[in-house]
Amino acid sequence: MLGTDSLTGLHAIRSRRDVGPLVEAVRELASRMGFGSAPAALIATATSELATNIVRYGGGGEVALRRVWEPGRRGLAVVARDRGPGIADVEAALRPGYSTGGGLGLGLPAVVRIMDDVAIATSPDAGTRVVALRWCHRSASADEQPCGIALKPLQDDSRCGDTAIVVEEGERWGVAIVDVLGHGREAHRLARRLLRRLRGEDWSDPAALLDRLHVHVRGSRGAAAGVSLVDAARGRVRHAGVGNTVTAVVGTSVQRLTGRSGVLGGTMPRARAFEAPVAAGDALVCWTDGLADRAVRKALPELGAGPAPVLAAQLLERCARGTDDAACVALRISG
Known part of the structure; x- marks a missing residue:
């Protein structure tokens, strides 16, 4: 069985100092799951974007790293949650260059390009949750x-x-x-x-x-x-x-x-x-x-x-x- 238990889990994001350890954890997790060095680096980049925006614009929050299995495939999910005011226009937030300082909006186009599936839930009262998932194509016994x-x-x-x-x-x-x-x-x-x-x-x-x-x-x-x-x-x-x-x-x-x-x-x-x-x-x-x-x-x-x-x-x-x-x-x- 792949040894990843200590790498998945919830990471509190309160300041920039919390971003580095999270990025290293997701890079190591991706590597152990069988992602190549290039995909692992890209997943780390997407995770860094989400965590950095929590610090800059979201009022703090958390990022959960998860392994996910569905029929015929397995992947790595990054679940980012902030306590910001939400994203007023999600469609605009997905366009390159968009930023209002309103939470996880900045950097979302890069996350969408890197990951295979991105789901966004946002509201002024509850903040923003982004679920970004990338599938692993290495077979495992x-x-x-x-x-x-x-x-x-x-x-x-x-x-x-x-x-x-x-x-x-x-x-x-x-x-x-x-x-x-x-x-x-x-x-x-x-x-x-x-x-x-x-x-x-x-x-x-x-x-x-x-x-x-x-x-x-x-x-x-x-x-x-x-x-x-x-x-x-x-x-x-x-x-x-x-x-x-x-x-x-x-x-x-x-x-x-x-x-x-x-x-x-x-x-x-x-x-x-x-x-x-x-x-x-x-x-x-x-x-x-x-x-x-x-x-x-x-x-x-x-x-x-x-x-x-x-x-x-x-x-x-x-x-x-x-x-x-x-x-x-x-x-x-x-x-």
Whole structure:
């Protein structure tokens, strides 16, 4: 497994002195993830732009460095938050040379050029949040990866309405499984919209996160979803779910984590979080109802000790019903 735990996490940005250590951390993190020297330097440049603008114009703030896994790819996310007055005109802020001294606006064109995806949320009351992500194109072996995501669309193409994401920030891991209602292009589009939102979200309270996702996609076709926060240092997992996705801790036994009835974006009660213990070597495994539940329960004791990417792939291969989109995600908890 790649040794990056001490490099991901939250960095307070109060003065220029905080920018240098952050830039060195993101450069080292990118290098350990398998980015070449040139991409690592570019990611460091984008991070420096965001952090410097927090100091100059944003009234202080923080930058989180995260590893992100989505189906078929992994990347490095830089999540910058300031306490400034917000960006009055985001479209103008993305034009080269724009600056009003209003927060994270200056330097955004460079960040957009360097990173593969940039999402901006801003308001006068809440300041500005920028989520800048770059994908890593170096392949990694199953033994190097702490997690695995496997998908199988009902239709014979890549458009799957079931999906998952894993986010690492320090010793905490966020894991989400999503099953959008229906199939095809529109279901896939909503699934991608939820993933993009989850990259930069606050995972500290899974119930509150699920409630925010509900508001974010209200009026859509809706989805079932499970959101979990694994705190390796405390040996605990907190989980909130809605609908018929399943999440379980797999160790010496299999402990299922409870969700609630409802539809994300449709009719949903206020989310509730449930907590359970986890230990080093356990796996957190989540799956949608595209996998036959009885078959999964039968397979887990045999497959549960393998590398997380292999576990997710084999569960999907053995247990997919073949009558629905299907997704499975597994995270191996390290000591």
